[in-house]
Amino acid sequence: MMAGVHFSREVLTIDGDREVARIALSIREALAKRLRRRGLILGISGGIDSSVTAALCARAIGKDKVIGLQMPERHSADETMALSSVVADHLGIRKVHWDISSLLDAAGFYTKYDEAVRSVIPKYGAGWKSKLVLPGIGEDKPYTLFSIVAVSPDGREIKKRLDLNSYLAIVAATNFKQRIRKMLEYYHADKHNYAVAGTPNRLEYDQGFFVKLGDGAADIKPIAHLYKTQVYQLARHLGLPEAVLRRPPTTDTYSLPQGQDEFYFTVPYEIMDLCLYGKNHGIDAETVSGHTGLSPQQVRSIYRDIERKRSTTLYLHLPPILAGAVPEIVT
Amino acid sequence: MADIEAELRRFLADKFFFGDDRPLGAEESLVDAGIIDSMGVLELISHLEQHYHIKVNDDELVPENLDSIASIRAFLEKKVS
Numbered sequence: 001m002m003a004g005v006h007f008s009r010e011v012l013t014i015d016g017d018r019e020v021a022r023i024a025l026s027i028r029e030a031l032a033k034r035l036r037r038r039g040l041i042l043g044i045s046g047g048i049d050s051s052v053t054a055a056l057c058a059r060a061i062g063k064d065k066v067i068g069l070q071m072p073e074r075h076s077a078d079e080t081m082a083l084s085s086v087v088a089d090h091l092g093i094r095k096v097h098w099d100i101s102s103l104l105d106a107a108g109f110y111t112k113y114d115e116a117v118r119s120v121i122p123k124y125g126a127g128w129k130s131k132l133v134l135p136g137i138g139e140d141k142p143y144t145l146f147s148i149v150a151v152s153p154d155g156r157e158i159k160k161r162l163d164l165n166s167y168l169a170i171v172a173a174t175n176f177k178q179r180i181r182k183m184l185e186y187y188h189a190d191k192h193n194y195a196v197a198g199t200p201n202r203l204e205y206d207q208g209f210f211v212k213l214g215d216g217a218a219d220i221k222p223i224a225h226l227y228k229t230q231v232y233q234l235a236r237h238l239g240l241p242e243a244v245l246r247r248p249p250t251t252d253t254y255s256l257p258q259g260q261d262e263f264y265f266t267v268p269y270e271i272m273d274l275c276l277y278g279k280n281h282g283i284d285a286e287t288v289s290g291h292t293g294l295s296p297q298q299v300r301s302i303y304r305d306i307e308r309k310r311s312t313t314l315y316l317h318l319p320p321i322l323a324g325a326v327p328e329i330v331t
Numbered sequence: 332m333a334d335i336e337a338e339l340r341r342f343l344a345d346k347f348f349f350g351d352d353r354p355l356g357a358e359e360s361l362v363d364a365g366i367i368d369s370m371g372v373l374e375l376i377s378h379l380e381q382h383y384h385i386k387v388n389d390d391e392l393v394p395e396n397l398d399s400i401a402s403i404r405a406f407l408e409k410k411v412s
Contacts, residue, residue, distance in 0.1 A: 142394050144369045161389055164377040312368040 007283045009291055012229045012273055016237030019230075023222050024060035030195075030220050031061065037195035037219070039065035041188045043181050044095070045252055046083025048244060049223060052231050053199040055091055055238040056222045063092040067188060071181045073101045074110065075255045079247065086241050096188065100180050109176045116169035120148055120160045127153035131254035132162075132170065144305065151256060174253060178214025195219035201228045203272055207306065208313020216316055227273040267294070267302070275302045335404045342378055343400075347371065357401040362394070372397065379403070385410045 031037055040057045044050045050068075057066045068088045072081050081097075088095035104110060117124045124130065130150040147161045148170070162170065185196045198218025200210055205224040210216035223231055228249070235245055249269055267275075271292050278288040278299070285299035292299065319331075336357065344350060347366055361367045367375060375397060376387045385407070396406035 143372050143392055143397075145373065145392065162373075164373040167373060308368060311365065312370065 007278060007281070007287050007291065009274065011277055012227050012233075014226075014230050014233055016234060019226075019234065020056065020059060020237065023056050027057060027060035027197075027220060027222055035195045035219050037189070037193055039067070039192060039194040040197045040220075041067050041069060041185050041192070041194045042197040042199060043071055043185055043215075044068035044084040044087060045070075046080050046085075046087060046244060047247065047252070048228075048231055048235055048240075048249070049199040049201050049204075050084075051087045051240050051244045052235050052238065053197055053222050054087060054093060055240060056234075057197055058091045058093055059238070064094075065194075066091075066093040067192065067194065068093050068095045069181075069185055069188060070095055070097045071100050071184060073099065073104055073177065075253065077252050077257065080252055083241075083244055083247060087244060090241055098184055100177070100184070103180050104176055107176050107180070109173050112173040113170060116166050116173060117148055117150060119169070120162060120166045121150050121158050123152070123158075124150050129255040131256035131258040133159075133258070144308075149256065175211045175214055177253060178211035178216075182214050182217050189219075197222060198224070200224050201231050202226050203228050203269065203276060206276065207309045208316045210316065212316045227277065228269040229273045272302070275299060276306060279303050279306050335407055336400055338382070339400050339403055342382075346374060346378070355400065357404075358399050360394075360398050361400075362398055375403075379407065383407055383411060 027040075031040070039061065042050060042053055042057065044054055054066060054068055068084065068091075070081060070084045070088075085095065114124065117130055128150055130148055132146050133149050134144055134146060145161055146167055147159050148166075149157060149159045151157050182196075188194070189196045196218050198215065198221040200215070200221055201223050202225055204210060205221065223234075226234070232245065271294065274292050275288060275294075277283075278285075279302075285296040285303065288294070288299045289296045294302070340355065343355065343361075343366065344353070355364070355366070361371070361375075372392075376392070379385060380387060391406070395402060397403055
């Protein structure tokens with residue numbers, strides 16, 4: 001363990017007043033000095049990240065200069081619209097509703113997705129629901145490969161590992177959702193001369209849990225430096241509705257409810273946060289193990305997975321690579 | 332089967348290095364060397380199944396079978412025989 005580095009579950013505790021003030025100043029300075037835009041647009045889902053981001057934006061520049069876009073589709077969870085409306089009304093920000101199902105239909109998403117799942121589960125069809133899952137930390141799989149879980153209308157569950165083509169087809173189709181939503185955010189941003197606020201937390205940003213030019217695109221990302229545990233702290237500090245605080249983290253992407261821990265992170269966020277903090281601060285696996293309920297081997301496995309995901313998803317963070325220098329443009 | 336190593340090297344060079352020459356030891360871990368990641372494993376499995384007309388079962392998805400040119404060759408020799 002690095003000398004002098006303390007580690008416990010309390011390492012993620014932040015000063016709410018100070019952090020809110022710091023982020024609010026950062027937002028105002030970004031808008032005024034670099035982005036030169038008059039307000040902020042963001043997609044709101046009723047989830048903790050978009051809710052805290054909306055609250056911070058409203059705190060920074062005033063509720064009249066923040067617009068929340070509600071963009072549900074056929075597979076959205078029932079509570080998405082209700083909770084996002086509760087948040088917008090609580091904050092007093094304007095909300096705009098745009099159901100993207102028809103746009104997804106026009107892009108062929110629902111057809112392409114169903115075809116991709118049927119290539120692995122031929123019986124998949126009308127009335128079936130599905131989601132992608134990863135092996136959990138307890139399954140001790142050496143390679144992190146996705147499986148599709150499908151449930152028939154009468155409740156039968158089938159799970160199949162995805163091969164290359166079916167995995168790529170499902171991901172490519174599903175990415176339409178995030179990219180269409182971002183297209184609408186920038187439509188509204190252009191219309192109002194506003195900037196777009198992204199809503200990833202640190203775990204998502206660090207580990208590449210976003211779609212390139214989908215939810216990964218934004219002009220400012222107010223909570224990308226905050227561990228999810230800290231996002232929840234700010235949510236309480238900012239007085240967000242209890243229903244939002246109680247909602248389990250979800251991808252809200254597939255027709256079957258899907259936790260972020262079964263889709264991408266393999267363990268609950270509170271544990272992932274501690275592991276990520278431990279990794280970032282050179283804390284040895286035995287110490288982290290004592291505070292997370294994981295074995296030292298599991299912590300080491302998560303440390304390796306953190307590195308692998310950083311490497312694999314670096315592509316998502318890269319700006320365009322120029323074949324020749326254009327030194328006049330400095331970003 | 333004598334050409335398996337050569338074929339694997341051609342596949343890796345073409346798929347992951349765009350034809351550029353890169354020295355790679357037969358026992359060298361493809362994951363540790365940063366050559367393949369989880370997507371790369373899927374691409375490798377797809378190639379092995381199509382090129383060698385085999386099916387890689389879920390319980391065969393282990394580094395002992397897939398993590399180096401030598402281990403892949405040994406795995407293929409077992410599967411094909």
